[in-house]
Amino acid sequence: MNNGFIIELHPGMDPLDILRALKSEVPSARVVRAPERAWVVGSGSISPEVTAGLPPVRRSLNISAPYPLASREFQAESTEVRVGAIVFGRGSPVIIAGPCSVESRTQVLSTARHLAARGCQMFRGGAFKPRTSPYSFQGLARDGLALLAEARELTGMPIVTEVLDPGDVELVASCADMLQIGARNMQNFPLLREVGRSMKPVLLKRAPWASVSAWLQAAEYLLVEGNFQIVLCERGIVASENASGRHLDLAALVQLRKKTHLPVVIDPSHGTGDRNMVVPLALAALLLGTDGLLVEVHPDPAAALSDGFQSLDFAGFDELIWLHQRLQQITPKPRRNDP
Amino acid sequence: MNNGFIIELHPGMDPLDILRALKSEVPSARVVRAPERAWVVGSGSISPEVTAGLPPVRRSLNISAPYPLASREFQAESTEVRVGAIVFGRGSPVIIAGPCSVESRTQVLSTARHLAARGCQMFRGGAFKPRTSPYSFQGLARDGLALLAEARELTGMPIVTEVLDPGDVELVASCADMLQIGARNMQNFPLLREVGRSMKPVLLKRAPWASVSAWLQAAEYLLVEGNFQIVLCERGIVASENASGRHLDLAALVQLRKKTHLPVVIDPSHGTGDRNMVVPLALAALLLGTDGLLVEVHPDPAAALSDGFQSLDFAGFDELIWLHQRLQQITPKPRRNDP
Amino acid sequence: MNNGFIIELHPGMDPLDILRALKSEVPSARVVRAPERAWVVGSGSISPEVTAGLPPVRRSLNISAPYPLASREFQAESTEVRVGAIVFGRGSPVIIAGPCSVESRTQVLSTARHLAARGCQMFRGGAFKPRTSPYSFQGLARDGLALLAEARELTGMPIVTEVLDPGDVELVASCADMLQIGARNMQNFPLLREVGRSMKPVLLKRAPWASVSAWLQAAEYLLVEGNFQIVLCERGIVASENASGRHLDLAALVQLRKKTHLPVVIDPSHGTGDRNMVVPLALAALLLGTDGLLVEVHPDPAAALSDGFQSLDFAGFDELIWLHQRLQQITPKPRRNDP
Amino acid sequence: MNNGFIIELHPGMDPLDILRALKSEVPSARVVRAPERAWVVGSGSISPEVTAGLPPVRRSLNISAPYPLASREFQAESTEVRVGAIVFGRGSPVIIAGPCSVESRTQVLSTARHLAARGCQMFRGGAFKPRTSPYSFQGLARDGLALLAEARELTGMPIVTEVLDPGDVELVASCADMLQIGARNMQNFPLLREVGRSMKPVLLKRAPWASVSAWLQAAEYLLVEGNFQIVLCERGIVASENASGRHLDLAALVQLRKKTHLPVVIDPSHGTGDRNMVVPLALAALLLGTDGLLVEVHPDPAAALSDGFQSLDFAGFDELIWLHQRLQQITPKPRRNDP
Numbered sequence A, B, C, D: 001m002n003n004g005f006i007i008e009l010h011p012g013m014d015p016l017d018i019l020r021a022l023k024s025e026v027p028s029a030r031v032v033r034a035p036e037r038a039w040v041v042g043s044g045s046i047s048p049e050v051t052a053g054l055p056p057v058r059r060s061l062n063i064s065a066p067y068p069l070a071s072r073e074f075q076a077e078s079t080e081v082r083v084g085a086i087v088f089g090r091g092s093p094v095i096i097a098g099p100c101s102v103e104s105r106t107q108v109l110s111t112a113r114h115l116a117a118r119g120c121q122m123f124r125g126g127a128f129k130p131r132t133s134p135y136s137f138q139g140l141a142r143d144g145l146a147l148l149a150e151a152r153e154l155t156g157m158p159i160v161t162e163v164l165d166p167g168d169v170e171l172v173a174s175c176a177d178m179l180q181i182g183a184r185n186m187q188n189f190p191l192l193r194e195v196g197r198s199m200k201p202v203l204l205k206r207a208p209w210a211s212v213s214a215w216l217q218a219a220e221y222l223l224v225e226g227n228f229q230i231v232l233c234e235r236g237i238v239a240s241e242n243a244s245g246r247h248l249d250l251a252a253l254v255q256l257r258k259k260t261h262l263p264v265v266i267d268p269s270h271g272t273g274d275r276n277m278v279v280p281l282a283l284a285a286l287l288l289g290t291d292g293l294l295v296e297v298h299p300d301p302a303a304a305l306s307d308g309f310q311s312l313d314f315a316g317f318d319e320l321i322w323l324h325q326r327l328q329q330i331t332p333k334p335r336r337n338d339p
Helices: A015-023 A048-052 A105-117 A142-155 A166-173 A189-198 A212-223 A251-259 A275-287 A314-330 B015-023 B048-052 B105-117 B142-155 B166-175 B189-198 B212-223 B251-259 B275-287 B314-330 C015-023 C048-052 C105-117 C142-155 C166-173 C189-198 C212-223 C251-259 C275-287 C314-330 D015-023 D048-052 D105-117 D142-155 D166-175 D189-198 D212-223 D250-259 D275-287 D314-330
Strands: A004-008 A030-034 A037-043 A059-063 A081-083 A086-088 A094-098 A122-124 A159-162 A178-181 A202-205 A230-234 A264-266 A292-296 B004-008 B030-034 B037-043 B059-063 B081-083 B086-088 B094-098 B122-124 B159-162 B178-181 B202-205 B230-234 B264-266 B292-296 C004-008 C030-034 C037-043 C059-063 C081-083 C086-088 C094-098 C122-124 C159-162 C178-181 C202-205 C230-234 C264-266 C292-296 D004-008 D030-034 D037-043 D059-063 D081-083 D086-088 D094-098 D122-124 D159-162 D178-181 D202-205 D230-234 D264-266 D292-296
Touching: A015 A030, A015 A037, A086 A094, A094 A105, A094 A314, A105 A122, A105 A142, A105 A314, A122 A142, A142 A159, A142 A166, A166 A178, A166 A189, A166 B166, A178 A189, A189 A212, A202 A212, A212 A230, A212 A251, A230 A251, A251 A264, A251 D275, A264 A275, A275 A292, A275 A314, A275 D250, A275 D275, A292 A314, A314 D314, B015 B030, B015 B037, B086 B094, B094 B105, B094 B314, B105 B122, B105 B142, B105 B314, B122 B142, B142 B159, B142 B166, B159 B166, B166 B178, B166 B189, B178 B189, B189 B212, B202 B212, B212 B230, B212 B251, B230 B251, B251 B264, B251 C275, B264 B275, B275 B292, B275 B314, B275 C251, B275 C275, B292 B314, B314 C314, C015 C030, C015 C037, C086 C094, C094 C105, C094 C314, C105 C122, C105 C142, C105 C314, C122 C142, C142 C159, C142 C166, C166 C178, C166 C189, C166 D166, C178 C189, C189 C212, C202 C212, C212 C230, C212 C251, C230 C251, C251 C264, C264 C275, C275 C292, C275 C314, C292 C314, D015 D030, D015 D037, D086 D094, D094 D105, D094 D314, D105 D122, D105 D142, D105 D314, D122 D142, D142 D159, D142 D166, D159 D166, D166 D178, D166 D189, D178 D189, D189 D212, D202 D212, D212 D230, D212 D250, D230 D250, D250 D264, D250 D275, D264 D275, D275 D292, D275 D314, D292 D314
Parallel strands: A094 A122, A094 A292, A122 A159, A159 A178, A178 A202, A202 A230, A230 A264, A264 A292, B094 B122, B094 B292, B122 B159, B159 B178, B178 B202, B202 B230, B230 B264, B264 B292, C094 C122, C094 C292, C122 C159, C159 C178, C178 C202, C202 C230, C230 C264, C264 C292, D094 D122, D094 D292, D122 D159, D159 D178, D178 D202, D202 D230, D230 D264, D264 D292
Antiparallel strands: A004 A037, A004 A059, A030 A037, A081 A086, B004 B037, B004 B059, B030 B037, B081 B086, C004 C037, C004 C059, C030 C037, C081 C086, D004 D037, D004 D059, D030 D037, D081 D086
16 A cells, blocks of 8 residues: 655756646645755655656655655665764764753853763753743753853864744754754644754654654654754653653664664663663664664763753763773674564 | 642732742742732742741642642632633533534534534634644644634634644634644643633643643643633543554543542543544543543544544434433433542 | 465364365364364465365365454354353343452352342352462452352352363363453463363453454464353553553454454453443443443442452442443444444 | 561471461461571561560561562562572573474574583573464474473583473473463463472563563562572563563663562563564663573574564574673673662
């Protein structure tokens, strides 16, 4: 069964011509434009008769998955996502680390300095914080963004930070190098649309109850805006013991390799909720060939304003890097995923 | 253990005086104002020594739940939520029905006319639709709101409709009598904040993976804005057979009775995903003393642009009403919830 | 895809002839004998070439489900299961009630007398009790069976009671009219085999984590012994809120109707764990056309040695019967399960 | 709150004296005897007044957990379980490997020979197989046991194999060095009782839906028979993506360290269901300080009669051992589990 189709146009063709020709038969069809490329994409399938009636196109294909642009059927080679000089999806895992929340100048800059010195490649930190309770620390907002920019200046590490409100995308995008869509917002469609339009690289976290298919359909909301710079991030799902969404689903990594061309990183901090488990599960993810890690690090986890119990301290991060390097020496290539 | 506190002020007192006196010791404290009432509320607890140092207040209490304003510990009597002449929480269940999506003038008006004639009290219908796939019908937006307003004009039924984007709250509130926050947006905090500030009555759906506590903390985001006109709506959770979040959690109704003063309605359409199960589970909810039902009805479910498989047709809705009325004759009062 | 096959023989044919002809090609094939009927059944499928090479048989069919004998593909008409004068699966729901555990002569006889007077059709009570803790009451064993026999003598109601140990099947079968296989033993294969061979009617409960398919494959273990007198009993599954396996899966009833010819009863006592929810969910099950109910009733639930919190008292049972009778008057036929 | 108590007797005291003195007040009390030690144990708690009325005992303690003998409150030091010369719980992880099912002499002996040569310490293999479908291969039974004994003879590795039926415990115990209770039988209480009485070392697998507490209460069934030679084995739980019980719960390892003195091993074969994930998750378990691994290995996984998709081939097992050895060189001690 087909769940979607893609018509890829020759350069210079006007996709609206195709759209008009299709619209009455395939109402879901829409135009997707990326630099120098254009497609008409929709759900369902298109029959050979319909295709035959169209002007000559580069290619036209039916896709079995309900996320045509995200699927490997559409694009066999893995997508490389670039954030400054960093590249996700080229075989070498990217280490992203930093505090859950931006709390103070000292905390941010001391953490960034330590991490950069140890080979961390990107810096994370929340300025706008989604918190279960309205009485919890909600983040430093604009002031937090300024501190992140200062950390980048100091260390050269690009910044990834979360955006919560479609109305804040422009503001956050003016500071961040990569926009994070949090687990709670995986199906916040107005936010996905705005972030897609920003053309910034995106880190799209999985909601703790979402199937892999629903997650890739969320990525499709970004793709239809022409934004292909998407990294998926697994951070734990619901399980029968402790149903809080903190069971890291490493099987998703294996599944996603087959289903999508987008890179995938693993967040063992949220995916375990326990700093003692972060390093072991990070190493398992590296052995499985993850495109990167996202880990929470705080200079003094016990004093953190959020997520202290799952944050590594500096020594914990050093242990992770040390083991990662040793592991690379003994297993030069990521594991094969044969049937 | 206490997870929150509430200090209730005498009329005319300035809550900022209390806030200033507390802030250094209880940084989570914040002012909540409702018409003619004001509180200072926060997480954690306040000790008798701190309370003793404050100006005389109406009452001051520590709350064991992490959702102080939503808890029954704060307010023993059930809240009544008014939407026009309709009251939720006064003992008689409110029937809300209508199509999943507003699709056309004929569809909306014929449905509204039929429902009103059968005793339906409120009309539902989506103008902004959150859809898993970007290729699915996304709703008629402004045009949909206008059709809902026309249905109200025609039948007198107040309208509840979903708002997805904090930037759309003003627009949707200008038409709707009650704003729905959908399951996917239960923890969309910017949206909760805007909807709270609108002072419109709110229908707050539960996310399919959320604990009852996380749900009530989402309600607390509305309450801290001074908006107490909240109706909770259960619509299905994740389970081991079919993990899609469609297992109606009627036990939540029993739990919520004890934990919160807010009214609770049940949505057996999303909570089953199967029109054959809607009426039986609706009757179970009525026997358990639900404050209302939210059901999807479509003139021709097979042709619906969304959720057709779970929508009742007119005859199905009539059967529900008929059974509900018979049931009221044979069980005059809702069931007791004794230990 | 086919997951199983059934070859039905003419009366008098020796199934071992067929088995021998098939065995090299289909090693899973085995002989199933019921009074006056015989089959050769296995997993996978048989090709027309293989079938052509066999002696003429009554019919030969490939089955898509991995539980060929339990599937509706094999037998379109619903199976009727007889326990004395009681028939499951003939359209009218069978009410089974009684205490969780047999505790004393007074308790058992007073309960049985009350239930019989109210129209209860079968009596349940546990003599061998599976308990999570070794320090909990483990049942009266043989003495419990004797008390159940006395209750039957007194009231005429047939008895269903649980058997835990394959070595006890003969003992329990010598007293009980129907053998219960509990949720924890749904995949206790030696027990299934012994109970199958006993040729007694069986009540097969679903394990709280089991898919409908795994459950029907457990039934298949009984069927391959030639025992077709099986009633399935749904009693709650694992869900994200409270993962203890107490979310009654009424959707299973709808699914099973399509997939199997075996009757299905609902246990709202274990399926909710809360006596306040038993009657409402029992009525929902009746509206969905369940073939029966299994409910726990105790003269003094607060003093029960097991499951007191979920047992109805006599007044609660009377309410259930009263509502059931009223419901039958107003909805003469069970609900249709149209697509 | 206390959920259990233990009274430890002086050597030579008759526990029945204590039992008689307690029985009227604490009906759950029972005698537990191990070589040279005896206790009276029960659920609930005993008050100082009751204790004061007893003859002088070695110690008497109330336990908060509902599994008193399994709890760390009862015994702070970790239990060492000995199987021949192998010791679980002494700090160095034990590698157990072998095929899912015993299929043939060649398969068993070639596998055992390979594993032993690579440093595998115990051999696993199923002679009695619990299979979802009655048409699946059910194991070689007695013949399988004989082949396992031959493998032991050949390699010196002790044997662990599953027992399904209480009536087979004596037979299986006459061959095996350690008895496995499978996930489906975690709450098969007659089986637990027989295996407890056999005094053989036990490998107790966790049911895929069971809480850690229910699992430890299952262990308590073995302990009350006086059998303290128990190793717990985690093998995957139910999760929202793919609810089949294959999400390895490594967090259980961390939890169990705090709650029980019994050793814990990890089964990454069943816990992932995918041979590509076995080695990475095995290494994560080793980094978390597991007391052992249980892995499925087959000379030709594609031809295996059961579980082929999750079995390592010989090269896969060699990779595991090689990485394990390197890991031991770079992380000499298992990770600390600090708060």
